[in-house]
Amino acid sequence: MTLTEKILARASGKGHVRAGDNVWVKADILMTHDVCGPGTIGVFKREFGPQAKVWDAGRVVIMPDHYIFTADSKSNRNVDILREFVREQQIRYFYDVIDDPVGHWVFDPSKGMLQRQYGSRYAGVCHTALPQKGHTRPGEILFGTDSHTCMAGAFNEFATGIGNTDAGFVMGTGRLLLKVPETMHFRLEGKLQPGVMAKDVILHIIGEIGFDGATYRAMQFDGPGVSQLSMDDRMTIANMAIEAGGKNGIFEFDAQTKAYVDHRCKLNGTLAEYDPVERDRDEQFVYELVVDMSRLEPVVACHPDPGQRKSAKDLGALRLDRAYIGSCTGGKTSDFLDFARIVRGRKVVIDTFGVPATPEIVHELQSTYWDGQTVWAILVEAGVKLTENAGCAACLGGPVDTFGRMNTPLKCISTTNRNFPGRMGHKESQVFLASPMTVAASAITGRVTDPREFL
Numbered sequence: 064m065t066l067t068e069k070i071l072a073r074a075s076g077k078g079h080v081r082a083g084d085n086v087w088v089k090a091d092i093l094m095t096h097d098v099c100g101p102g103t104i105g106v107f108k109r110e111f112g113p114q115a116k117v118w119d120a121g122r123v124v125i126m127p128d129h130y131i132f133t134a135d136s137k138s139n140r141n142v143d144i145l146r147e148f149v150r151e152q153q154i155r156y157f158y159d160v161i162d163d164p165v166g167h168w169v170f171d172p173s174k175g176m177l178q179r180q181y182g183s184r185y186a187g188v189c190h191t192a193l194p195q196k197g198h199t200r201p202g203e204i205l206f207g208t209d210s211h212t213c214m215a216g217a218f219n220e221f222a223t224g225i226g227n228t229d230a231g232f233v234m235g236t237g238r239l240l241l242k243v244p245e246t247m248h249f250r251l252e253g254k255l256q257p258g259v260m261a262k263d264v265i266l267h268i269i270g271e272i273g274f275d276g277a278t279y280r281a282m283q284f285d286g287p288g289v290s291q292l293s294m295d296d297r298m299t300i301a302n303m304a305i306e307a308g309g310k311n312g313i314f315e316f317d318a319q320t321k322a323y324v325d326h327r328c329k330l331n332g333t334l335a336e337y338d339p340v341e342r343d344r345d346e347q348f349v350y351e352l353v354v355d356m357s358r359l360e361p362v363v364a365c366h367p368d369p370g371q372r373k374s375a376k377d378l379g380a381l382r383l384d385r386a387y388i389g390s391c392t393g394g395k396t397s398d399f400l401d402f403a404r405i406v407r408g409r410k411v412v413i414d415t416f417g418v419p420a421t422p423e424i425v426h427e428l429q430s431t432y433w434d435g436q437t438v439w440a441i442l443v444e445a446g447v448k449l450t451e452n453a454g455c456a457a458c459l460g461g462p463v464d465t466f467g468r469m470n471t472p473l474k475c476i477s478t479t480n481r482n483f484p485g486r487m488g489h490k491e492s493q494v495f496l497a498s499p500m501t502v503a504a505s506a507i508t509g510r511v512t513d514p515r516e517f518l
């Protein structure tokens with residue numbers, strides 16, 4: 064069996080499953096956020112009754128993160144609905160925006176967009192915060208009401224996005240009926256060259272198979288190249304499995320996975336036991352691709368979908384209006400550090416927005432010093448509009464007052480993961496997906512630029 068099949072077999076209590084089987088699996092974690100949480104709660108209450116209790120209050124994780132730093136009252140109200148539900152159900156893991164358990168969330172635009180407006184428990188973008196808070200464990204099943212839930216496959220688990228109806232059912236029963244996906248095999252070899260990043264690996268792969276090339280399939284990433292990739296790198300790659308239509312993305316377990324997970328579970332007091340899955344000799348794949356990472360170069364996924372791959376150096380004539388660094392995929396500490404290596408001592412020439420994915424990343428950037436200056440200060444000095452209000456921000460467009468949102472038909476190069484029309488705001492705006500280094504180099508020149516020009 065493949066890694067995915069092994070996890071699904073275990074979670075369904077079977078000795079063996081194969082692609083195409085329909086199996087009832089037990090959930091280890093159900094995650095939801097402010098956009099889908101209220102709808103999921105509505106389905107749960109409608110189907111299980113107003114007095115029903117969630118199947119396990121220690122396994123439902125609620126992370127408001129999407130439409131948070133906006134004066135839009137309906138968006139603010141969504142966070143209040145989550146808080147009321149958490150109180151009623153005694154849910155253990157709720158990463159609220161405010162500290163008052165009976166308060167109301169109101170964003171105050173008069174304080175500006177840059178200064179922190181959240182309390183001490185707020186965790187930021189769910190997919191980045193889940194591992195940071197010790198909720199991703201090898202061998203487990205993670206369901207989330209968000210398509211990029213697949214990011215947790217970096218930790219050798221089966222993680223997939225589900226809709227509100229399925230999530231309402233999981234909330235009540237802890238189980239879900241799944242069709243076992245076929246598995247596509249991506250064997251990673253070699254080592255990335257300077258200026259080439261994990262984002263280039265996944266954009267390369269999606270360019271090969273197309274934005275629907277993995278529809279309802281598992282994408283398994285393994286091979287000797289994986290040891291060269293940090294956990295952040297693996298998260299970037301697994302995150303974008305869905306951009307090829309994948310049901311999930313999954314990496315092999317190794318010493319790096321163990322070190323990360325053990326540290327995070329201990330730090331947060333979450334469940335420390337887990338059982339990773341290892342590769343079998345008899346894996347059956349529907350597709351195989353060997354990626355020699357040492358031969359890759361910086362690429363860009365052009366408007367209007369993540370499969371429109373072109374080499375960054377061939378796009379030098381493409382003028383840009385805006386650059387954006389942020390999101391679960393591209394707003395991690397390592398992403399900002401690589402971005403800062405390029406812009407340090409230089410100035411951006413187009414509007415450039417920076418949104419760290421989580422408050423922990425804000426803290427790391429504000430406490431990492433290079434020659435006596437924080438990385439945060441280096442970015443600000445280069446002209447980046449950097450906010451402490453960690454969250455999804457303009458990655459998903461959001462209400463019109465969202466930080467970094469494109470309210471006019473601009474061209475933006477972005478470290479985010481999705482670029483279908485209207486994704487970051489105005490329906491005629493265009494989004495070009497690239498690595499943090501490519502976005503940084505392009506912000507400096509105002510046109511798509513291969514970051515190796517600055518190394």
Ligand code: SF4
Nearest residue numbers: 211390391455458459
């Ligand atoms: S940062 Fe973007 S891709 Fe990630 S969860 Fe938020 S909206 Fe979705």
